[in-house]
Amino acid sequence: MTDSSASMPVPSSSAAAGPARSGAGASRFRGAGNYLALIPFHAYVGLFLVLPTLFVVVGAFSDGSGQFTLDNFRTMFTTPTFVDSFIKSLQLAVITALLGAIFGGLLAWAVVRGDPQGLLRQLVIAASGVLAQFGGVMLAFAFLATFGFNGLVTVIMKNNFGIQLDMSWLYSMTGLAIVYAYFQIPLMVIVFLPSLDGLRQEWYDASASLGGGAWSFWRHVGGPILAPSFLGALLLLFTNAFSAYATAQALISQGCVLITQQIACQMQSEVVLGQENVGKALALGMIVIVSGVMAVYALIQRRASRWVK
Amino acid sequence: MTSTSPSPAATGHGVAVVFQEMHRWYGSVHALNGLSIDIAPGELIALLGPSGCGKTTALRALGGLDVVDQGSILVDGKDMTHVPANKRNMGIVFQAYSLFPNMTARDNVAYGLRLRGVDGATRKRKAEETLDLVGLGQQASRYPHQMSGGQQQRVALARALAIEPKVLLLDEPLSALDAKVRRQLREEIRRIQIMVGITTLFVTHDQEEALAMGDRVGVMSSGRLEQIAAPAELYDRPRTKFVAEFVGLTNRIPGKADADGVLVAGTRVQLLPGSADRGPVQALVRPENVHFAPDERGTGRVLAVSFLGSMCRAQAALPDDTVVVAQMSAADASGLVPGATVNVTVVPAPVFAVAD
């Protein structure tokens, strides 16, 4: 028997994933007991993450015998190689973040416009997940296999076109940037794809019905909505490149060019008297930069989620 | 609740819309199966049906958001079948979430005008006027996430109307809202639609909405149009089994059909065209046409009585265990209590019958 829906009250549609539950009414003791279960996690993270970080921070301000000093920082700012490393790392990070954001963003868009259940999308996402974690060592070998002395492209160019490619650029900053792009682009796809998915079809349809073509949509609706997440992803790519070590190490194993390599060199080399903890100062410098960027990232995330609930 | 025919000639905005033999397949699913409808200028047609019946497909085809595999769409006499969506000049209101979240209500409404090159000051004025029309003049500077669902849909309506479209399309605009807001908003939408005089297609799965709003209501099922008629005619004289069962409440009471009609619950009743007309049938009788008269020697036994404010519904069991529902005013329900014996009769209004 069919029924008219008139008399039944309909619950309002709320998209919340789950209503908040508090220990309402629980006695104080039981409330405290709930927190006990979280201790193992916090203890673990405290021991293996917070403690080492504290070591670094404290060590940066200490000299060889444990006394408080600012000498480490003085050394850091006045030694040209250290300053140079910071600058090189920052430049590399900015450039590869932009490269990754632009090309990764375009790839993510191209994937999103296709079949959501399709093979292309699943392949690209799986591949991106793996390549983003692709160790620097394997990456270096991949590019050597391509552009190295015996690499595929080099050999093809020599045998078929008679061109002898000079591959020393691979070991320069330019080469490093191109190799970095190889893990930046997949990372961008992973981070940015969900935001692209969040662009509702209704917005596009509404824009079209009101007379807008693709350009109008992107300029007035899609672009502004995606801008915060794009910026956030850019920042994430920046910190990823800035913190990278393995790739540079595999390609430029002699020397301490990037700041990450400098820190490793400081760790492993003979300690110069009075400079035992310079490495920690460099490390603290990295923490400051990366944390600062991540803080901005967190702020942007919060702002972006305000619109797209 | 709705007036009968609007007079579109007075406002002159309406255009005629024609669907001609529209077909659309999704893979192997025949989503639109020969759909043909003539919409008069200024008319509001409500398309009603269960999910999957094709009503939204029809609306999206009209709006240009989806293609038609066969058939054509005429608007004001012109063939629009292959015109892209952004050139059709139609206003569309979606079910939810269609407002641009990065723009205020005013900017949302002004968007279509902006695309048409209207200058800033005029845009602002028109947008605010349209927002006044939907009762949201005070909210012009708010963002969608700061508004309730009902307010958002009003803005969506304003946005669709601001471009002075030829046709207004509403795709289940009230389905995501609370019941009370729904009722309120549907009356306002109807009022505005009549005032502006715009030809409108309104898609819904809620029959109360469809019957209340439409000049005519088209019932769809599996891609086909079952019947399109004024609400009263649809309700009193359904032409197919689907319409008879889908629209309004129905009782299925066993009866015997022959050349003179059907004998059901002791009453001889006329059969509507399209019914099964021989032998044992089930007559589809509306609850308001079923009568329970308290009688000690009655054959029916009351099972339950529900008080619904202005009226009551009571369930009773017939001797053959069929359960029938009757609807009556609260005054007429006195004497009806669970367990009471009643005489079950049927008002002699024509009914639709299906084979047993």
Add this chain to the structure above:
Amino acid sequence: MTTSQGQFGAAAPEGGALISRPRGAGKRRKAPLSQRLTRIVILVVVLGYLVLPLVAMLEFSTRGNVDPITKQATRSLQSYAAILSYPNLVDGIVTSLQIAVLTVFGMLILLVPTMVWTVVRVPRMRRVVEFLCLLPLAIPAIVIVVGIAPIYRFMGQHLGAVGGSALTLAFIDIILVLPYSYRAIDSSLRSIDTATLADAARSLGAGWPRTIFQVIVPNIRGGILSASVLAIALVLGEFTISSLLSFNTVQVVIFLLGKRDPFVSVAVSLAALAFAFILLFVISRFAPGADRRGQQTAEEPA
């Protein structure tokens, strides 16, 4: 008043459509040509860039010996077979796999109960846990190594063979994988109404362990699987910490081997990559909810 026009004055004809479906019908609305072209160009250029080194690796690692008579290069899998002839390499692979397993288990045991607990019992701490899980993104691996080296020295000196083995790397790897695994599991937890499920289980008499393991965990299988695969990929690709703490994980061994035998290095790299990729792909294809998108609104008939 208009009379009812249109079809079906009589009862609707039963049976299927009398119209035969034309060819080409039933496809999604085609995107404009410019969009399709742009899409193809992007896919070719970017995917081409990403695929080229992989192809090169495949070509490089399948080179056989040059036939002395015909001077033709041959194809052979000898580089892959040669992996087994380097005991260091095999050891490295085994070690890394062991660390991966430990990392996955450690991560799950640490994260899943904690995260579920914050959802159902202590929502206030959700922010804190989230912050701590994302903190590793703000502290580069190289920095963690500098700070944790003393702890590892201590473990190596005072906790015997276990304390000095590479397996202790799992401790740090768990930290490194926290941001990615947290996101994967969190996304699963948000997609089901965890609090209500827990309430329902508890009201039916289940204790907390049962609720977590028998009710909630089966429903976040997708997130757990994702998190685990990400952990495996991370461990297999980890170099920085292993090399600076002087442990011979697979990446370190490949690095050291690279100078002597580039062919085998490339072969094992490609093998590791392929392994992780197939794992991730299979999981995402068969695990429900691992990739949240998949519900398209536009094209369905209604």
